[in-house]
Amino acid sequence: MTPENDSPETGPDELARHAVKMAKKKAARDKIMAGKSGEKGLIIVHTGSGKGKSSAGFGMILRCIAHQMPCAVVQFIKGAWDTGERRLLTTHFGDLCQFHAMGEGFTWETQDRERDIAAAVAGWEKAKELIRDPEIRLVLLDEINIALRYGYLDVEEVLAFLRDERPERTHVVLTGRNAAEALIEAADLVTEMGQVKHPFRAGIKGQPGVEF
Amino acid sequence: MTPENDSPETGPDELARHAVKMAKKKAARDKIMAGKSGEKGLIIVHTGSGKGKSSAGFGMILRCIAHQMPCAVVQFIKGAWDTGERRLLTTHFGDLCQFHAMGEGFTWETQDRERDIAAAVAGWEKAKELIRDPEIRLVLLDEINIALRYGYLDVEEVLAFLRDERPERTHVVLTGRNAAEALIEAADLVTEMGQVKHPFRAGIKGQPGVEF
Numbered sequence A, B: 001m002t003p004e005n006d007s008p009e010t011g012p013d014e015l016a017r018h019a020v021k022m023a024k025k026k027a028a029r030d031k032i033m034a035g036k037s038g039e040k041g042l043i044i045v046h047t048g049s050g051k052g053k054s055s056a057g058f059g060m061i062l063r064c065i066a067h068q069m070p071c072a073v074v075q076f077i078k079g080a081w082d083t084g085e086r087r088l089l090t091t092h093f094g095d096l097c098q099f100h101a102m103g104e105g106f107t108w109e110t111q112d113r114e115r116d117i118a119a120a121v122a123g124w125e126k127a128k129e130l131i132r133d134p135e136i137r138l139v140l141l142d143e144i145n146i147a148l149r150y151g152y153l154d155v156e157e158v159l160a161f162l163r164d165e166r167p168e169r170t171h172v173v174l175t176g177r178n179a180a181e182a183l184i185e186a187a188d189l190v191t192e193m194g195q196v197k198h199p200f201r202a203g204i205k206g207q208p209g210v211e212f
Helices: A012-034 A053-066 A083-093 A113-132 A144-149 A155-164 A181-186 B012-034 B053-066 B080-093 B113-132 B144-149 B155-164 B181-186
Strands: A043-047 A071-075 A097-101 A138-142 A171-175 A189-197 B043-047 B071-075 B097-101 B138-142 B171-175 B189-197
Touching (some): A043 A053, A043 A181, A053 A071, A053 A097, A053 A189, A053 B080, B043 B053, B155 B181
Parallel strands (some): A071 A138, B043 B189
Antiparallel strands (some): A189 B189
16 A cells, blocks of 8 residues: 555545556557557447347447447347337437337237248348448447347348458447357357346346347 | 238238237236236345446436436546546436445455445445435445455445335445455346456557446
8 A cells, every 4th residue: 555545536636646547558559559550440339148148239339329339230130129219329429320220019929931031031121221331430230149049131142241341440330149150160259148136037027228 | 820920011900919028928928927026125236357347327317307207326436437427417406316436446455444444334324324415216326345355344334224214115236356245145147247358458558438
């Protein structure tokens, strides 16, 4: 324990010392970061059976908006409860964030495979258009993993597009459980959201702010 | 394949059939949900060494705002790069979402344990005030798990408060790696964000929209 640490932070001396310390800390951190090779668009995957895959994607959208970075969302599977964020984002940040809901409803069981495929393909066409636009810095492909898993979209085609046609600085976030092995292989950043506990099991229903 | 599935969805008949089908689907889903026991404030934990713990928390904040549900954030560990969301949320949604940054900077190494403890305790005092307010429906305690892990806060005291003084409908989200066993035990919903791949390992530095 140094005397510096004991003193209350009220006087100008203490504030100055604190500023010096913080500056040193920042310099150390900047040095670490300078060793990294710089900005590069990432392929980011949120998968696993736990919660938070889409929420974390929307959290990244919020960060982009905070940084005035144009971004976009394509929802491949639209549940009836997904309208809240959409309304909020388009109302407040429509100039920075595009929002396209392409799914026709959550595919609990494949009631109409052809329609699901058509919706997935339309979503992917829109996604390609958004990704090609170099102004858009992050594109969230929400629940696309479901469409890939069911074979509605071809994973090799998607990966080839991301590799060959994605602008250098564009991040693409792909969410949904059961991410394809080839996608995980190709991705730069993969998080597996594992379910440790879920309240549905305890008889609690989905609630606003948590599930939708 | 039924004839219904083959027909293009343009005419009024097809639209009507589609509406009936969707209504049936919704009724089935509503029936499932009616079996659940109703609204209840949840203790939600995002832990694990992967990314997305805080982002998913902020995604839930976005959902609350979308539902006009008052909510609040207490950041226990404030990195210099966490200011984007704060500015955005307070500027646009200050009437619905309170934001309190209590940490003094990310504790890479404990340079000043007493100051860290003081900041954690101040954060927890603010958190208690916010949780006690029945108007606030969700409180995000961002990175509190770090403060609990380091012993800056007493986990039993935190759990006792959440059990005894939290209003019935209030959700509390606790994020950060290494969540205490007792917290996981007490929680209703726990997601473990596992790191499968991280671009820092490949020499890519933190980038706006992704890391901050």
